[in-house]
Amino acid sequence: MPKTISFHSFRRGTGKSNIIANIASLLANEGMRVGVIDTDLQSPSSHILYNLEAKNTKETWTDFLRNKAPIEKVFYDVTPIEKELGKGKIFLAPANIEIKSILSTLREGFEIERIGQGIINITKILNLDILLIDTYAGLKAEAITPIALSDMLFIVMRLDKQDYQGTSFVIQIGQQLGIKNISLILNDVPPAHNISEISSQIKNKYDCEVTSILPHSPKMLNFASQGIFVNQYPKTPLTNAYRKISKAIIQKTENDQI
Template sequence: MSKIVSIHSYRGGTGKSNLTANIATAIACQGNRVGIVDTDIQSPGIHVLFGLDEKQIELTLNEFLWGNCAIADAAYDVTYVLKNQTNPRSSIYLVPSSVKLNDISRILRERFDVELLLKGFKDLIENLKLDYLFIDTHPGLNQETLISLTTSDTVLLVLRPDQQDFQGTAVTVDVASKLQVPELLIMVNKALRDYDFQDLRKKVEQTYQIPVIGIIPESENLLRFASSGIFYLSYPNDPISLTLEVVATKIIS
């Protein structure tokens, strides 16, 4: 049975898209067919991590929402990033949003059919025979986010150990609880290395009554690597990659 996972943060700058790409890749490496939809329509960018050049992208989520194509036609096979992975079933498909200013302005101005997006998620799962569909959401709470939360089996909330993030995440947790999201999880990103991670985990879990499935420290390797690819694949033995692997396993289980 397929599973829909939304990865969300209340504020921008948490590394949400980077985590989405890396966790989805880690799950694909375990022999799964994985899809990713970039619903961060206002500021898309996850395609960069998979090496998709703007010139290669003809159809996008925007075109699907305007009724110009089927959502599967806007799905790009980016399995090539796996390179030396040996499981023949492992695959990754990405539906990007348009980075063109006119397209972004139009989708924000005209909005779109909510039911069509929900149908698109289901069609993508069916047509590509996906085991997991990841939704990279727009930060904050808007129409797209609420749709994603409503349709998800799992919502992974990403926050930094910052007071504003703590307050914003509390709002998101409250909304998700009212929407009766089946599974809520938390991941802390960009934690300073001198933090007591065990104490930080305890504090976050006590605050939200939600399990923390991973804490990612600030990393020079990660900062230097930036958006040049999938960190999990390039640095498989890095402690961050090992944490990502644990997170992937917990989502699967």
């Protein structure tokens, strides 16, 4: 059975989209067929990381939700051609970046049930091993619905007081939705911090597993979402920390824990 994994955060800008794009690459390197959905309809970003242009992605996840496109038309094969991944593949469903579409979606909304229909159908059509969902930050229904349909939830936070309380809200919501696998990713941690100390502090504070602590990376900051970091920088501490997440996913999938 394919596994659906959501990446969420209470506040914006915690690093979700970059984490997902990099994890998708690492999983595809291991031969997995990976789907990615950009559910951030208000400020789409995943297409940028894959250098997809709007003119080449006429039909999007937004259009599927608004009943304007069939699900099989809104996923694009973004597997890097220069890489010999064998069976590994990445399929991205971008959100619509046209301002007209964004505004009319905000104004008119969509049927929330379409999210579940889309997820179930596309995993079968594309024969996916894993589906990664880039959620909209915060607690709106359009963010919580994909989480409710997930086998696993990663909550991404930074060491910022403003993230602390919100993160515990998201953990509680995940628990109330009955998601068994909830795990934290701490991103953008400055070098002065003691990683293992922080990990145990956070684990105790939230009573929640910490899968990986991603260091602040000046290289990532300079890279500025121009592509997939792990492909460009295969040997940095940040890449190693991303690898920890993909390994945890593979391990849990193999042991049928998700």
